[in-house]
Amino acid sequence: MRPIDLAREHGLSAQAIRNYDDAGVLPPTERTETGYRRYTPLHAQALRTFLALRSSHGHQRAMAIMRAINRGDSDSAYRLIDTTHLELRTERGTRTEVAKTLGGLSVxxxxxxxxxxxxxxxxxxxxxxxxxxxxxxxxxxxxxxxxxxxxxxxxxxxxxxxxxxxxxxxxxxxxxxxxxxxxxxxxxxxxGADALRTFLDSWQDRLTARSRGLLCAAAQLDAYLTMLDQP
The missing domain is CATH 1.10.1660.10 (Multidrug-efflux Transporter Regulator; Chain: A; Domain 2)
Known part of the structure; x- marks a missing residue:
């Protein structure tokens, strides 16, 4: 596959694919005799995985996770993933405490x-x-x-x-x-207090969406790791 073939699935540009390749988001890429990059289904899954990770872990951490996986350092990747889950758990606890405080307070x-x-x-x-x-x-x-x-x-x-x-x-x-x-x-x-109640509802929606995003990212990452384990 060419860069444009990977790009079409996600509405990206061919240059974005090349940039991700150079950044280590994709696994090592073979080139033709004339220097053109040749991508495989493994690269396509790596891209899907990165984009899913980016939506829930953030751009920089998603890049760090993919780089770690691609260099064979899965432990570092898992530590980064654990950090995101811990941050989300902490944020969820903060939101719960704020809501609890508001519920028992005359503001x-x-x-x-x-x-x-x-x-x-x-x-x-x-x-x-x-x-x-x-x-x-x-x-x-x-x-x-x-x-x-x-x-x-x-x-x-x-x-x-x-x-x-x-x-x-x-x-x-x-x-x-x-x-x-x-x-x-x-x-x-x-x-203000009234706006805070609305804010808490939207905060909960964001937490729920991020949790779902982490699940989706985990599924894509598992699929990528399975492909890496295959001969």
């Missing part, structure tokens, strides 16, 4: 703050904690106050007040600092 917009943003002392008084506690929460990434350009003092606007009130609720529920920080990061990324 509301703080009452309007008259005048300028609150100082560290004013916010500490508002939520009944010591100012040093707010600084600790900031160091842990739980709070992100702005700074007065002239004095450098911390300033807490409505969003920071909301985060501080949520942090107080969670800490009183014995949630560890790291878990509180993770929840607040998710809340900020989503843009």
């Amino acid at each position: 509301t917009t703080p009452n309007p703050i008259p005048g300028p943003p609150l100082t560290v002392g004013e916010l500490a008084h508002r939520i009944d904690v010591h100012p040093a506690t707010l600084r600790t929460w900031e160091a842990q990434g739980m709070l992100r106050p702005e700074r007065d350009r002239a004095t450098g003092y911390r300033l807490y606007g409505p969003e920071s007040v909301r985060d501080a009130e949520i942090a107080r609720q969670l800490r009183r529920g014995d949630y560890p600092l790291g878990q509180v920080a993770t929840f607040l990061d998710a809340l900020r990324e989503a843009g």
Whole structure:
């Protein structure tokens, strides 16, 4: 087969096939007397495997897995695959904890703050904690106050007040600092409690799709390894 023959199946260009070949994604390739590359069904399966791996493991890790397999270092390839599964398991656990936290929490917009943003002392008084506690929460990434350009003092606007009130609720529920920080990061990324619920649903969909993608990639890799084992 020619590069274009491999490329057509996946809507790629012949140059992309040559690039993958040069990068070690494909097994060693024979050439004709005139220098043209000659591909076999083994190369076609290697390409299918790489593209399946790329969709679930990411481009760089998929390339590393294929290079390891093609040089006969299957142990390194399996370690890379294990790393992806561990990352996915960790992410799934994080999503579960965030959802659990949201389910047992009253996330509301703080009452309007008259005048300028609150100082560290004013916010500490508002939520009944010591100012040093707010600084600790900031160091842990739980709070992100702005700074007065002239004095450098911390300033807490409505969003920071909301985060501080949520942090107080969670800490009183014995949630560890790291878990509180993770929840607040998710809340900020989503843009609010209602948006966070939608975000959690889409997050779960992404996790499910990635898990399915890993299964598909494993099937393609198994087929490739079976072909490599054949005489």
